[in-house]
Amino acid sequence: MSQKTMLLSATLSNGYGVQGQAWRAPENHRSNFTDIDAQVKLAQAAERGKFAFLFAPDFPGAGEELASQAPVSTLDPIVTLSVLAHQTTRVGFIATGSTTFNEAYNLARQFKALDVLSRGRVGWNAVTTSAPNAVANYGERVRPREQRYERAHEMIQIVQALWGSWGEDAWVHDVETGQFLDMDQIQPINLGGKHVASRGPLAIPPSEQGQPVIASAGGGEYGLGLAGRYASVAVGSSTYDFDVTRREREMYRSAVRQAGREADELKYFTGFMPVMGATVEEAIGKRMQMDEHLAPQRVPVLGLMLGLSLDASQADEPLSAAQLERARANPNDPRSARALEIARQGWTPREILAHGVIDYAPSPVGPPEAIADYLQEAFEAGIADGFWLQQATYAVADEFVDEVVPILQRRGLYHRDYRGATLREHLGVPRQYGQDPRLN
Incomplete structure (x- = not known):
């Protein structure tokens, strides 16, 4: 049996880095926020490092901090990832999409289309929205937490049903008979709840991985419940205390088991922000x-x-x-x-x-060996399946890939090449198409 190895991912943010003042760093061009080449360069570095995915957070609002800090996210995750998917062939992408201020059909269409066009490399980070300055952009007030998560469950169920509404063998495209589709396999879903409804079907065929991966970045009882039922990726809290992080990972795994799934169907990621130099x-x-x-x-x-x-x-x-x-x-x-x-x-x-x-992420400091030592200690302590690189500036990604990844590979802690072509294969999670039949 081969030795289990860690997974790696990285943040796709604003073109500068996750630090608010990264736009002032000398290695960053001031226009990176609107320069897609900066994002392409990051995606290609992640692919060179055999990362499972890039994670694109999103915040649909603006605050006073923008007077001196760049926005935390890219201009628009779906638009940006559409370009990056065309400029790469293996690395996956997980984009954030609000379940609170979107319609199920729109999200289902956007994410499945991107998954098909990327040949099965996409995931949806399904989140609720409660920040007042974001909520105000939709002409509403902050909804109670229970209501937000009730809607989130409905959204995911309907989105997944829409994803499966085009039968896997429906695309006949027989030139001689003139039959493009087997319409018996293209069926409306006619699903609705208290908050969301859709007739369907969604006229998009399956991708190489079936449909997008679901990710979750929410904590607490409601967040664990959501992740346990649907998620293949959980982005957890980041702490130097391995015991705390290990307990959180086990809470997620327990939530998955309680939902009737296998614990290993969810991969738990925790963040780190290396401070790198020769010394x-x-x-x-x-x-x-x-x-x-x-x-x-x-x-x-x-x-x-x-x-x-x-x-x-x-x-x-x-x-x-x-x-x-x-x-x-x-x-x-x-x-x-x-x-x-x-x-x-x-x-x-x-x-x-x-x-x-x-920083709200562990910051191992020093030469590449020190960063690798931290990741080895954390991985062997069983705190996570994967680690989420939060690069202070985008330049860190190249440095990490070129200098730290080879050390992890030599130590047998990290794979030397991708195991497949899709995000599900990178993560080692099962294929899925439509709703999970195990969930009631």
Whole structure:
């Protein structure tokens, strides 16, 4: 039996990186937000690294932070992925689509069309929408959580029914008889619930993987219930505490079993944001350069994490012995223990911040071997099936693929080539067409 190996994915965001100030990084062209070539380059790097997929978040709104930070997502996930699918042949794509402010037929059509055109490499991250400035764009108020998830279940069921409404052998296209379709296999679904309905059918044939993969990025009781019934991918929380992450993975697997599915039908991914350089000092220096304009305002936040009163004037002086003696990890902030560990090594507040301690994803720091060591430790600890690269700037993807991936391959922790051509094959999850007959 072959050794189990990890899966890798990466964020497809705004053309700059996941850090709000990444647009100011010297390696990024200022126009990357509207330059599809930046996204194509990332997709091709991910494919060179044999990544299972790129994950495209989406936020259909705007906030005050845009005065100094780029939007978190690409211009439009479906439009962007349509281009990237044409510029690649193997890497998969998972796009976010709201179940709250879309109609089932529209989502079913968009995602299945993209899945067919990409030859079976697409997934749908089915999410609910509750951010007030996004909700307002649809002329509504925030719906109660229970209602949002009730609608989400209806949406997924109807979308999957629409995906299966074109029979797998319906496309006859017999030139001699003139029969294009076997209409007995093209059937309306006539499904509806309290919130969503559709007659169908959807006039799109199956892709090489049948239909798109469902992904879930929601937590809590409602999110677990949704993932357990439908998802093949779960994007979970990111923490340095392996026990916490392992417990979350097991909660997802338990939810899958409770729904009557096999636990391994869902692959759990957790995020990481490497700070890379030839040495730890070089890596910290690169991150400090990018975060130069943010550090002063973040020093007080670091103080709260450590139970100290800190301000920008102290950014470049190591904490004193008295401060270190008083410092305590904030029990209400899971990042704080890591911040305290770094502080006790003698770094300045600016350098502590450059270790990524304020990020909501683990930030292994240093040369490629150190990044590989972190991933090996995390994988062998059983915290995840795969790891989601959250690159501070897009340049990290090339560096990671060229320098870290070969180390993981040499250690037998990562595959040397794709196992197939579709996203389901990359993930090792079963083919599906239409609704899952095991679910009632």
